[in-house]
Amino acid sequence: MEEEKKSLNFIEQIIEDDLANGLTREQIRFRFPPEPNGYLHVGHTKAICINFGLGEKYNAPVNLRFDDTNPEKEEQEFVDSIKKDVEWLGFKWDKVLYASDYFQQLYDWAVQLIKEGKAYVDEQPSEVITEQRKNPTEPGVESPYRNRPIEESLELFEKMKNGEFDEGSMSLRAKIDMVSPNMNMRDPVMYRILKRPHHRTGTAWKIYPMYDWAHGESDYLEQVSHSLCSLEFENHRPLYNWYLEQVYDKTKVAPKQREFARMNVSYMITSKRKLQRLIAENAVTGWDDPRMPTISGMRRKGFTPASIRNFIEKVGVAKRENLIELQLLEFCVREDLNKIAKRVMAVVDPVKLVIENYPEGQEEWLETENNPEQEDAGTRKVPFSRELYIEREDFKEEANNKFFRLKLGGEVRLKSAYIIKAERVEKDENGEITTIYATYDEKSKSGSGTEESLRKVKGTLHWVSAKHALPVEVRIYDKLFTVEQPDAEKDVDFLNFINPDSVQVVQGFAEPGLKDVEVGEPLQFQRIGYFTKDQDSTDDKVVFNRTVTLKDSYKPE
Incomplete structure (x- = not known):
């Protein structure tokens, strides 16, 4: 039993301690909360595997909850792609939910906070609010609207909801502590005016909750026991807890936020904004380009769900961030493909x-x-x-x-x-x-x-018989970037490090039976590498993508 405890990662240890201190197994619940503003990437695979893996370990439900609080960037296409990616990785969710499911309740709770003197409507521009927050070593400056009458804030907040004010003209802020060393506690914005149609609620709402306000309260409404997120949210935890304390019913489970190190892989970037730039500037052909670090890109390239899950298991659950070698991911892919890929010529x-x-x-x-x-x-x-x-x-x-x-x-x-x-x-x-x-x-x-x-x-x-040969287009993929950390330097555009030879297209020949293989089927071109049939294939053109080479220099520990 002692040996089993030693093998627990720190999140599992937290859960075990909670169980020992009164939490029941029936109360354990997790969630994976992506924002539907882009396709999932390699970094998300860690969060997916951690949350759904814990669900499997503890036989606990896991919700797939979309954090759809920003209608400017969110689309149904991204919702659909996220569902597909999670399913492809081999996981099953308990419920599909949306932060937008809770817009009315979040609004009602915000009204409650105003009535309790814990929130106020601020009529200052966001730039001024940011300047007034100062920095961690300098006390913030209180808004001139911080102590406005409660009735006035209630009236203005309702008018904000009804669309009577312009975007950016005012916001609702929590009244917490303008001298806190944690900048997230310096009267954070809870709501902003956005007169944009939402992919689910249409034009019903003219104001939208900020992530910090919506996230923890959504966890609470779903009775998530452990809200697991990446390390950049560690400084948000006090705010997460403060918001929960304002609505918490002691008869219910209070979600516990805990953070793990995000996953950075060499020669890859995991910023959705930067991935969108790659597409916008035609450095790649789309979200599912096989050079992209997206799950859809890796799937199209020929990576397997088992190899990605094995990779995440080898990386482990850590508290500190580090750079994971791309070679480890490719080793896991190669290890799996060696077992399952048909050898062809x-x-x-x-x-x-x-x-x-x-x-x-x-x-x-x-x-x-x-x-x-x-x-x-x-x-x-x-x-x-x-x-x-x-x-x-x-x-x-x-x-x-x-x-x-x-x-x-x-x-x-x-x-x-x-x-x-x-x-x-x-x-x-x-x-x-x-x-x-x-x-x-x-x-x-x-x-x-x-x-x-x-x-x-x-x-x-x-070899291939010339008389029977199937003409094929072969796409030889290499790293998209020429350096391990293309976005490490803030003053240097990561696009400067695009590898001009990241894909080479050649015309070859294959044994005739390859015309009928399924798109995505793993194959080993003998003595060349691992390949898979691409979705661009037609009756007149058969296309194969190289997944990985046969060997590399990576030596597993």
Whole structure:
């Protein structure tokens, strides 16, 4: 039992302590509260896995609650994408809820705070309010409206709600402490005027609650026991608690906010505003571009839910922020794909190979394995003929003894086929090799059981029959940025670090069966990397994205 306690992360320990101090298991409830103003990114995967993972651990419900308090930036498209991402990661929510579900209750509570002398309507511009707050070492300056009569604030607040004032002309502020060292407590704004249609409530509201006011009260209304958020909200916790204290009924559960370190991954950015800039300035093609650190981008690139969840598990739940290596994420992806991806043959930089002593017009369908890592993966048939495509880099006219691929006068085995020997080459006017001519050993067919078939050669090459080849567009993706932390320097535009070679599009050939694979199906192009069929594929054009290379230098601890 002692060993089990040691393995708990600090959030699990908090929950266990709460259970020991009177909280019942039936009272445990979590939530994941994204704002629907963009697509979820790699940083959100940690919050998703923590909240829904705890729900699974404690058999507790988890709400998916959209923090839709800013109609200027929120859209139904983002709501739909967030649902899709959470489901794709393998999690199930208890209820789909919205902060907008509680607009009336939040308004009523705000009226209550005004009546109790704990909130007031301020007619100053936001710039003035910000200036009056000063800084943590300098006392703030009270608004001249801070002590206005309660009835006056009530009347003005109702007129704000009815749309009788212009945007920015006034706001509702909580009356807390203008000399607090915590800037969040210096009479924070609770409501601002926004005459914008809301994606759910339409034009019903002309004022909208600020995040700090809506978030904790929404947690309370849903009886969330543990409100888990990233570290930047740590200084907001006193305000979260102050707001709760104003409405808290002691017979109910008081949500407990606790913070964990957000996840920063090298060569990625996790600011929605900056991700939107990438799209607006055509650095990428959209939210689901495979170079984007969004969940939809990673899904399109071929990452798997299991690999992302395993990555989050390896990263762990920490209290301090640090930079996680992209190589760890790719290691987890590669580890999962190695188990599940079908091995197929494709050539991305083709050169023709003609087997001169193979009968013209003859073809064979040879048996090859689907995945040696899976016992029940089975085999499939691939066509073989006199003319093939191989990778250009797999051939050299002359090479030393460390080059185990094909060279003039040398032998290699063609995967699941025959041993061949390169005899001569044909070149164009620029000296580029256009055709390699070879001979084959008819008795060396893989799996034939003959003595010749069992003889060993050091190299094995993948190939595609030219007659049967499926033309494919292959998108070779690399890091979107050239530096580990592209937005680390405030004075340098992160767009300066865009990698000009983040995607290379090449035309290749693949075995014909790949025309019928499903979009998103994981594949290993043998000896090249892991790939997946892209959604841009049509009947006339088949597109594959590279997910990750076969190997890298990352060494797991």
